[in-house]
Amino acid sequence: MSQARLMQGNEACAEGAMAAGVNFFGGYPITPSTEIAEIMAKELPALGGTFIQMEDEIAGIAVVLGAALAGRKALTATSGPGFSLKQELIGYGCIAEIPLVIANVQRMGPATGQPTSPAQGDVMQARWGTHGDHPMIALSPWTVRESFDVAVMAVNYAERFRTPVIILLDEVVGHMREKVVLPKAEDIEIYPRRKPNCTREEGYKPYTPMADLVPNPADFGTGHHIHVTGLIHDETGFPTGSSKVTEDTIQRLHQKISRVQDEITHYDEFFMEDAEYAVLTYGGTARTAYAAVKMARQQGIKVGMVRLMTIWPFADKVIKKVAQKVKKILVPEMNYGQLVLEVERAAAGQAAVISLPKYNTEIFTPKEICTAIEELATEVVK
Amino acid sequence: MQQIRLCGSGGQGVITAAIILAEAAIMEGKESVQSQSYGPEARGGASKAEVIISEEFIYHPKVVTPDVVLALTQQAADKYSADLCDNGVLVIDEDLVPDSPEHPNVIKVPLTRLAVEGLGKDLFTNIVSLGLLVKVTGVVSFETIQKSVAKRVPPATIEKNMQALRIGFDALA
Amino acid sequence: MRSYEKYFRMNRLPHIWCPGCGNGIVMKSIAKAAEQLGLDQDNTVIVSGIGCSSRASGYMNFDTLHTAHGRAIPFATGIKLANPKLKVIVITGDGDCTAIGGNHFIHGARRNIDLTVILFNNNIYGMTGGQASPLTPTGKKATTAPFGSVDTAFDPCELAKAAGASYIARGTAFHAKPLVDLIAQGISNNGFSLVEAITQCPISYGRRNKMGDAAGMLKWMSENAVPLAAYEKLAEEQKGDKFPIGVLYQKTAPEYSAEYAKVIKLAQGGK
Numbered sequence: 001m002s003q004a005r006l007m008q009g010n011e012a013c014a015e016g017a018m019a020a021g022v023n024f025f026g027g028y029p030i031t032p033s034t035e036i037a038e039i040m041a042k043e044l045p046a047l048g049g050t051f052i053q054m055e056d057e058i059a060g061i062a063v064v065l066g067a068a069l070a071g072r073k074a075l076t077a078t079s080g081p082g083f084s085l086k087q088e089l090i091g092y093g094c095i096a097e098i099p100l101v102i103a104n105v106q107r108m109g110p111a112t113g114q115p116t117s118p119a120q121g122d123v124m125q126a127r128w129g130t131h132g133d134h135p136m137i138a139l140s141p142w143t144v145r146e147s148f149d150v151a152v153m154a155v156n157y158a159e160r161f162r163t164p165v166i167i168l169l170d171e172v173v174g175h176m177r178e179k180v181v182l183p184k185a186e187d188i189e190i191y192p193r194r195k196p197n198c199t200r201e202e203g204y205k206p207y208t209p210m211a212d213l214v215p216n217p218a219d220f221g222t223g224h225h226i227h228v229t230g231l232i233h234d235e236t237g238f239p240t241g242s243s244k245v246t247e248d249t250i251q252r253l254h255q256k257i258s259r260v261q262d263e264i265t266h267y268d269e270f271f272m273e274d275a276e277y278a279v280l281t282y283g284g285t286a287r288t289a290y291a292a293v294k295m296a297r298q299q300g301i302k303v304g305m306v307r308l309m310t311i312w313p314f315a316d317k318v319i320k321k322v323a324q325k326v327k328k329i330l331v332p333e334m335n336y337g338q339l340v341l342e343v344e345r346a347a348a349g350q351a352a353v354i355s356l357p358k359y360n361t362e363i364f365t366p367k368e369i370c371t372a373i374e375e376l377a378t379e380v381v382k
Numbered sequence: 383m384q385q386i387r388l389c390g391s392g393g394q395g396v397i398t399a400a401i402i403l404a405e406a407a408i409m410e411g412k413e414s415v416q417s418q419s420y421g422p423e424a425r426g427g428a429s430k431a432e433v434i435i436s437e438e439f440i441y442h443p444k445v446v447t448p449d450v451v452l453a454l455t456q457q458a459a460d461k462y463s464a465d466l467c468d469n470g471v472l473v474i475d476e477d478l479v480p481d482s483p484e485h486p487n488v489i490k491v492p493l494t495r496l497a498v499e500g501l502g503k504d505l506f507t508n509i510v511s512l513g514l515l516v517k518v519t520g521v522v523s524f525e526t527i528q529k530s531v532a533k534r535v536p537p538a539t540i541e542k543n544m545q546a547l548r549i550g551f552d553a554l555a
Numbered sequence: 556m557r558s559y560e561k562y563f564r565m566n567r568l569p570h571i572w573c574p575g576c577g578n579g580i581v582m583k584s585i586a587k588a589a590e591q592l593g594l595d596q597d598n599t600v601i602v603s604g605i606g607c608s609s610r611a612s613g614y615m616n617f618d619t620l621h622t623a624h625g626r627a628i629p630f631a632t633g634i635k636l637a638n639p640k641l642k643v644i645v646i647t648g649d650g651d652c653t654a655i656g657g658n659h660f661i662h663g664a665r666r667n668i669d670l671t672v673i674l675f676n677n678n679i680y681g682m683t684g685g686q687a688s689p690l691t692p693t694g695k696k697a698t699t700a701p702f703g704s705v706d707t708a709f710d711p712c713e714l715a716k717a718a719g720a721s722y723i724a725r726g727t728a729f730h731a732k733p734l735v736d737l738i739a740q741g742i743s744n745n746g747f748s749l750v751e752a753i754t755q756c757p758i759s760y761g762r763r764n765k766m767g768d769a770a771g772m773l774k775w776m777s778e779n780a781v782p783l784a785a786y787e788k789l790a791e792e793q794k795g796d797k798f799p800i801g802v803l804y805q806k807t808a809p810e811y812s813a814e815y816a817k818v819i820k821l822a823q824g825g826k
Contacts, residue, residue, distance in 0.1 A: 006405045006414065024637055045822035050636050050815060055662035059629035062622070062659075066602070066633025069620060070641065074633075092623050116420060176443045177401060177416040179408045220618040220634060221641050223597040225564075227613055229621035238567065238613060239621075284443070291442040366442050 007180045009147045009173040010035040010077075013103055014043075016151025017075045019188050022101070023049035024072035026063035028056055028082060031115050032171045033105035036077035057082035061089040061102070068098050069228060071193065071219035073155055077103040080122055081112065084129070090164050091130035092230045094253060097207070097215060099158035099193075101151070103167040105174040106283075108361060117361035118171035120283055120334040124341075126166050127312050133250055135257040137264065138166040138312040141173055142286040145180045150309065156191040157264065161256055162214050168311055170334065172284025172363055193219065200224055205235040213256035257313060266309040267318055271297060275304030277376050278326045278351075280319070280343050282308045285332055285364060292369030301377045311339070316346045323350035328376045332356040332369050383436040384521050385445040388511070389462040390454030393425040395508030398534070400431035402512060406522040406530035407435040415440045428458050435521050450519055452511055454493065459483055471518055475507075489518060491553045497546060506546040509535075513550025524551060562586040562596070564616045571610055573681075575769030577728030577754030581675050582611045584731055584752070585644065588738035599642040602631040604651035607682045607756075608675030611646045625655030628663040631670050639812040642742065645672040649690035650680045653709050657689070660711075664718035664747045668811035671741045671748040674711055677756035685759030696763045711751050716804050721746035723804040727753040729776035730800060740802065746810045753780070753798075 007015075014036045025040035041051045050067070054060045057078060064074035078086060083104045093100045106122045108114035122129075126138040137157055141150040147169065154165040194216040198204045206217040206226040217237070218224035231239035232246045240246075257264075271293060272278065281289040286307040293305045306322055308315055319342075322329065329351050331340040340355040347353050356372050358364055386403065388396040397418050404416035415434045421427040432445040451466050452473045453459035459479045463472050466485060474482055476490035491514055497506040509531060516527045528547060535543045563586060572578045589599070599617045603609035605624035612619040622630045627645045635643045652660050652674050663670060679697060680686040687697035687704050690711065694703045712723045722744035726734035734752060741748035755761060755772035766772050779796045781789070786799035 004408055004411075006401065006408055006416065024633070026633060045815075045819045048819060048823070050819075052632070052636060052815075054629060054632075055658050058626065059632075059659055059662070062626040062629035063633035063636070065622075066620070066630035066635075067637035068633075069630075070600075070634040070637035072637040074637075088623055089626065172417075172443060175417065177404060178440070178443070179413055179415075220600050220620075221598055221638050225596065225616055225618055227619045227621070229613070230623055231621065287441045287443055294441075363444060365444075365446060367446075 004179050004181050006177050007144050008035060008175060008177045009141070009144045009169060010105065010175065011039055012144045012147040012180060013151045013167060013169060013174070014039040015182065016148035017101060017155055018043065018047065019148070019185065020152040020155035021073045021190050022075045022155055023047060024064060024067040024074040025050070025076065026052045026054055026067065026074070027060040027076040027078065028054055030057070030079045030082045032107055032174055033077040033079045033103060036103055036105075040075070057085035058089065061086040064100055065089060065093055065098050068100050069220050071221070073099070073159070073193070075101045075103065077105065079105050079107045080109045083122055083125060087129040091132060091134065093164035094130070094134035095230055095232070096228050097162040097217065098164070099162050100164045101154045101158050101167060102164060103151070103169060105169040105171060107171050108359070114361050116171070118284060118334055118363055119359070120170050120285065121338070122168065123311060123333075123335065123338040126168055133254070135254050136166065136312045137161070137163065137257065137310075138168045139266070139309055140168040140170075140283040140311050141309065142283055142307060144173070144176065144178045145182070146309070147173060148180070148182055152188055156189070159191040159193060160214070162194065162217070163257070168283070170284045172287075196224060206237045207233060208235045209252055209256070213252050213259065261313050262317070264310055265313070265315045265318065267315055268307045268309070270305040270307070272304035272306065272322075272325070274302050275326055277301065277303040277328050277330065277373065278322050279303065279305045279330045279332065279369065279373065280308070280322070281305060281332055282311060282339065285334055288364045288366055289332055289369055291366035292373060295366055295370040296373040299374070301373060303373050303377070314342045314346065319343055319346035320348070320350070323347035326351050328352045328354060330354050330356055330369075330372055330376055332358070332364055332372070334358050334363065383434065383440075384450075384519060385448045386433045386435070386450045386452075386515065386519065386521070387430065387445050387448045387462060388433070388452045389428065389430040389458035391458065392420060392427045392429045394429070394454050396429055396454065397431045399508040399512050400433045402530050402534050403515065403522070403527070404433045404435070405533065406526045407433070409526050409530060410522055412436065413438060413440050415443045417443050428461055430458070430462055450515065452515055453479055454507065454511065455479065456481060473514060473518060489554065493550070496549050496553060500549045501542055501546055506542065509543050509546035510550035510553075513547035514553050517551045517554050559583070559586045559590040562589045562616055564614055567614050570614055572607060573758045575755070575757040576607070577677065577756070577769070577773075578608050578611065578675055580728040580731050581608070581673065581734065581752040581754050582614065584734040584738055585611070585646070585673060586615065587735040588742060591735065591739045592742055594642060594742070598640060599644065600631075600634050601644050601646060602627045602634065603646040604648070604656060606648040606651045606680065607677070608646055608648040609651060625651055626659065627651065628656060628659040628670065628672065632663060632666070632668055635668055635670060636812055636815065639816065643670050644742065645670050647672060647674055649674065649676045649678060650688040653689040653711055653714070661714065661718040664715045664720040664749070666811040667719055667721050667746040667808045669745050669747070671738070671744070671750065673738060674749060674751045675754050676711070676751050677754045677760060679756050679760040681756040681759045685763060712749065712803050715747075715749040719747070719808070720749050721806050721808045722748035722802070724749070724802045725751040725753070725798070725800045727776040727780050727800060728755060729773045730780060733801070737802065744805070746808055
């Protein structure tokens with residue numbers, strides 16, 4: 001183990017990405033994500049990597065898509081307004097199957113909103129922000145150490161599934177500093193860039209799916225002369241108007257993720273053994289929820305907590321099990337009520353789902369969530 | 383658990399002071415969380431930094447009821463000291479907070495003036511304040527805060543910063 | 556087999572362009588420039604945006620990337636910086652490059668990054684049926700300018716020059732042979748190169764503006780394109796529709812990926 005040190009969430013995210021092999025960063029500065037760009041600007045060249053500040057948010061994602069196609073592991077970072085601008089090219093990454101990590105440090109919107117205030121308002125945008133259908137992987141850390149781990153995981157998933165992966169930080173975790181002990185480099189598993197399984201002469205087709213439904217498009221500059229497009233394409237990589245290929249492609253994009261959904265659903269449970277009520281939480285809010293659950297436990301309320309690290313794909317099975325066990329599920333979020341809709345859907349009426357939204361620039365206090373838990377426990381279930 | 387809030391105006395270095403304090407706590411093997419909130423201004427405007435120090439992992443990352451509030455401007459004192467607990471301590475720069483908020487335990491020290499008189503620059507006010515905070519709270523040892531300051535500041539300024547810490551520490555008998 | 560055919564993916568032809576379209580002439584000029592330079596197909600990447608001309612990438616036998624509308628230059632920037640030994644050629648159209656991609660175009664030029672941008676200028680959004688672009692001349696008709704465009708058109712060459720590009724040339728589909736040389740020189744320039752290739756869109760532009768068929772539009776090019784030296788000698792009242800062709804501007808300036816290599820060296824402790 002390395003030494004304990006004080007570290008910021010954004011810094012841990014940058015360090016984690018580099019530890020996982022990221023050697024290219026492109027982006028546009030935006031509060032509260034800018035520290036990630038600043039750290040990359042300072043540290044990447046010493047590693048032989050490349051940093052470039054682009055002219056706008058769209059160029060910020062385009063440049064990393066280009067770099068990823070030319071063989072680099074690439075990261076961009078942004079916040080709400082920039083995340084909105086990047087959506088078209090996130091979709092491009094999905095259809096062209098380009099490994100890419102986007103760190104989105106959420107701030108309060110809509111529009112310029114409250115630029116330095118925390119929020120969790122991009123949860124649905126992370127899933128549905130682009131046009132068309134494709135799956136999405138989004139991971140939301142709740143500690144500084146986990147910001148490092150999630151960055152490593154995001155880079156690995158991007159490579160393994162050849163898809164954009166979103167690190168859904170919030171201003172609370174991104175900007176707070178806390179004690180961390182980072183893992184040693186040799187203890188970090190790195191998923192290598194996938195390689196073509198045969199040569200051009202042997203009939204290589206860059207978009208032929210392998211057994212895991214993920215193709216192995218060659219990096220540019222390796223002699224394979226591949227064609228990459230945002231149009232629907234067949235195994236050769238060239239566009240086609242075929243209805244069958246279109247349908248099969250959209251299905252395969254979903255199935256390459258859904259087939260590993262259980263494996264990539266990461267979550268924690270606390271005090272759930274005898275729980276009659278549950279708090280379902282994620283990101284920075286989960287820290288406050290934990291303090292609140294402990295306060296409620298001290299009052300004798302049998303309440304537990306489920307903390308999602310994987311936000312997308314949504315943890316349907318986890319929620320279903322929780323809903324079968326408890327009477328009510330409380331969902332505190334720093335937004336007007338977003339992920340609660342998914343919880344309701346997955347709970348499917350097995351437990352009452354109660355939204356606890358907050359959208360006034362301030363984070364929850366433990367007392368606020370504890371009071372809501374007390375209300376759960378005293379109200380009669382309708 | 384100790385909950386400490388440092389506030390002032392952007393540019394007075396309260397965030398840096400909070401980071402140094404949190405790093406000192408970690409050097410002593412404790413858990414520590416540091417956070418801040420600020421307005422859009424790079425300089426000026428109210429700036430608030432918080433440090434929580436505990437023997438156990440800290441979940442809720444913000445100060446709920448501060449044990450100590452250090453305020454370097456009147457605006458910050460008015461805005462950020464109301465939730466101080468009754469047996470807590472309010473530390474103010476007596477020149478810059480002429481109208482002290484009502485509290486049973488107020489420590490008044492001319493922090494900025496001490497920095498200017500002792501070191502020739504108000505730039506050291508935050509480190510003078512750190513010395514005083516360590517004296518008031520005892521949350522870390524004087525030796526540890528010295529080490530922590532030395533790690534953060536530019537090497538050429540270490541000596542002056544050590545003097546600043548001492549001035550703050552000795553400001554209270 | 557003709558000698559430049561190895562630069563085409565023959566199994567992807569014929570192309571989708573309309574009869575009379577000038578894009579094929581410009582695309583062939585790129586292939587012939589590649590042949591002239593002996594470009595290594597394994598180390599050359601063609602990047603295009605969205606539009607008629609941007610379909611060219613799919614027909615050319617290199618690593619090729621058909622990006623999103625307007626974004627070819629930042630994608631190409633990523634490729635070049637990720638692997639500076641690659642030659643990167645950008646194929647784009649007037650709408651793609653100067654409207655939705657205008658910001659990227661000027662910043663690519665500002666960085667003087669080693670990309671060769673071949674701007675197929677047909678003065679119109681052809682693929683979607685003839686909407687006005689920033690290079691549609693004032694007064695010309697488009698489906699979105701049915702009474703004639705009231706906008707003032709850009710001069711993309713002047714724009715690139717002001718922004719910092721180090722090689723700027725203009726050619727036409729009529730002057731196909733010189734166009735090959737202009738493109739080859741652009742690819743050879745170590746920096747941001749713009750080759751504006753005037754090309755005809757008889758279907759969505761010429762017809763609507765009474766410019767005749769493809770032959771008529773090519774004739775217009777032959778009559779109005781004037782080599783730079785001759786153009787400069789024209790009196791203002793002689794200029795009319797006339798425009799200069801040839802190498803319009805050249806300078807030596809630091810190239811971005813080479814400059815960044817110095818940053819890496821510096822960060823790694825070198826001098």
